Amino acid sequence: MSEKTEKIVYISTNGGENPEKATLPFVLANAALAMDVEAVVALQGPAVTLAKGDCLKHVFAAGLPPLHELVESFLEQGGVLMVCVPCIKERQIDQADLIEGAVPMAAAKLTAEILSANATLVY
Numbered sequence: 202m203s204e205k206t207e208k209i210v211y212i213s214t215n216g217g218e219n220p221e222k223a224t225l226p227f228v229l230a231n232a233a234l235a236m237d238v239e240a241v242v243a244l245q246g247p248a249v250t251l252a253k254g255d256c257l258k259h260v261f262a263a264g265l266p267p268l269h270e271l272v273e274s275f276l277e278q279g280g281v282l283m284v285c286v287p288c289i290k291e292r293q294i295d296q297a298d299l300i301e302g303a304v305p306m307a308a309a310k311l312t313a314e315i316l317s318a319n320a321t322l323v324y
Contacts, residue, residue, distance in 0.1 A: 210243060
């Protein structure tokens with residue numbers, strides 16, 4: 202795989218309550234990685250629940266691959282999954298309960314990722 206020269210950040214604010222919007226950022230992020238574009242998915246607000254334990258295995262959007270498969274592929278391809286620390290604290294989710302590969306972050310880290318990206322999309 203060639204060195205990635207472009208970068209895109211997807212900010213997801215939807216959890217299992219909206220399976221389609223929760224899944225679409227990972228569909229796009231996997232496509233970006235396949236195109237040798239660096240991809241970051243940041244979970245904020247209700248989306249942080251997706252990074253807790255096996256929650257991903259219960260989210261299915263009609264016509265799209267299962268979310269847990271998309272996230273596994275995303276992480277295996279080198280995607281970065283960031284999870285908002287204030288958001289998990291608000292929902293009483295301990296960092297130790299996050300899925301393997303999830304990176305806890307706060308505002309400054311996400312802002313740095315956005316500033317270094319060629320594009321940012323919010324779902």
